[in-house]
Amino acid sequence: METKKIEEILKSEGAKFKDWYDVRETPERRPFAKELEYEVPGLFNGKVHLRNNGDFYIFIVSKHVFNWKAKVKELKLKGEVVDAAGGLMWIYEENYDWLRDDIKFLKDYIKQLSESLQHQKH
Numbered sequence: 001m002e003t004k005k006i007e008e009i010l011k012s013e014g015a016k017f018k019d020w021y022d023v024r025e026t027p028e029r030r031p032f033a034k035e036l037e038y039e040v041p042g043l044f045n046g047k048v049h050l051r052n053n054g055d056f057y058i059f060i061v062s063k064h065v066f067n068w069k070a071k072v073k074e075l076k077l078k079g080e081v082v083d084a085a086g087g088l089m090w091i092y093e094e095n096y097d098w099l100r101d102d103i104k105f106l107k108d109y110i111k112q113l114s115e116s117l118q119h120q121k122h
Helices: 003-012 068-074 096-121
Strands: 021-023 033-040 044-051 056-062 080-085 088-093
Touching: 003 033, 003 044, 003 096, 033 096, 044 096, 056 096, 068 080, 068 088, 088 096
Parallel strands: none
Antiparallel strands: 021 033, 033 044, 044 056, 056 088, 080 088
C-alpha cells in the first residue's frame, strides 16, 4: 500500500496528520512497518499502521466516551475489527476503498452518536 494514497484518503475526509515514522520491534532491528498519526477534528484520532508486506490497519480513538466493544455488531465496516475495548479499536483494511468507506462511515456514526449523547444530557 502506498503512503501517498493513504494520505489522500485521510485528507479527503478532513483528517489532519503528521509525518510517517518507522516502527521497529527493538531499536537495533530493521523497521517492520510505518505509522502515520491522524486526527479527524472533534470526532476521533489514531494512526494508520502500514506493514512492509502491504497489510494495513487503522487505529481509532474516539473523542467521546463510549465502548467500541459494545458497538462492534452495529458497525457497518468493510474492514475487520481485530480488537476493540473502551474507546479504542483496531481495524484491518484490505484495500484503499475499504479505508475510505470505513473512515466515512465512522465520521457519520460518531457524529450521530455524539448528537444523541448530547440530547440525552439535556
